Amino acid sequence: MAVTLVLDACAAIAYLRKEEGWQRLMGKVIEPDAALAMHAVNFCEVYYEFLRSDGAEAATQAWDRLRELPIEVVALWDDAFLMRVGEFKVEHKVSLADAFALATSRHFGAQLATTDHHELDALEKDGAARFFWLR
DSSP: OOOOEEEOHHHHHHHHHTOTTHHHHHHHHTOTTOOEEEEHHHHHHHHHHHHHHHOHHHHHHHHHHHHHSSEEEEOOOOHHHHHHHHHHHHHHOOOHHHHHHHHHHHHHTOEEEEOOHHHHHHHHHHTSOOEEEOO
């Protein structure tokens, strides 16, 4: 099944912490035709955010809960993909982790689930990416 939605770390964290908008992502998780993906870099970002803010036990629990979801963790590392990551980073002045999420979304031709309006609103306005905003 073709990937229909790519998650960034902000979306996954909002889901795990049940922050505002988490139900929107839950709706996608339970859709029978939904196919979700997340780059390994962004998956790691979720882990280190929980580790930094809540400690090792909470980070491990977050990792395990995220692994239970029907999300394909992808590790795209070919030259063309990594160049696209670099292009997103430079052209849109986003974090490296966001550049990985954006390049993954572009790779699959899927929307990017996020809460990160601060860095990503301009990309939507420019038509550089398609988003599924949780809030």
